[in-house]
């Protein structure tokens with residue numbers, strides 16, 4: 001089974017796709033793309049949209065972490081990414097949708113807000129990537145790419161502040177999915193892979209750690225996606241940070 005996964009290094013949905021391929025035991029090659037440049041490459045190799053993850057598998061082009069989950073279950077049903085029981089499947093699909101549509105983007109915006117203020121931080125997120133240019137050069141010349149990505153992701157001060165304000169409620173939702181058993185079981189499902197990568201990426205930001213580390217969400221990320229690449233030392237204005245939940 002020949003597969004190629006197109007990623008941006010440390011992208012959380014791309015990591016979701018990689019984890020699901022590993023879970024299925026499907027071997028694949030990975031193409032690492034620089035942000036912004038990725039859009040042209042994805043179009044050039046025939047994908048309809050401009051975001052990663054994008055997967056070529058058995059002659060098909062599948063784009064988007066949720067679409068990839070379904071394609072993988074269709075192509076290789078075992079082990080399954082969704083429960084067979086219809087009610088449980090509905091619950092997992094709703095948690096997965098939450099992870100994709102509500103949790104992913106605030107974390108992405110906070111990360112790009114950080115890169116906008118210190119592009120040297122990009123280096124740690126590119127560990128092990130093959131970008132076709134030395135990472136030092138990419139960072140030195142990457143100011144315009146960072147500015148474009150920050151703009152594309154609307155990583156403004158106002159949005160970063162709103163993201164931080166919404167984070168405790170988003171983390172409560174993740175903890176509630178774990179408490180309900182929708183995610184966090186011994187055998188992970190598509191929602192585990194979707195949600196754990198956003199939490200794993202969030203934990204690379206030192207500013208966010210105190211908010212996440214005491215929570216069940218952090219234990220889930222540690223189990224599903226240990227050693228997430230990247231590190232952003234404290235960078236967000238302390239006045240913007242919510243108080244950690246009282247334990």
Ligand SMILES: N[C@@H](CCC(=O)N[C@@H](CS)C(=O)NCC(=O)O)C(=O)O
Pocket residue numbers: 008011012013014034035036037038039050051052053063064065066100104108149
């Ligand atoms: N919700 C989509 C999100 C895809 C997405 O926005 N990916 C980002 C990387 S995390 C991307 O490709 N951005 C383009 C860029 O930064 O140039 C999914 O789960 O597949």
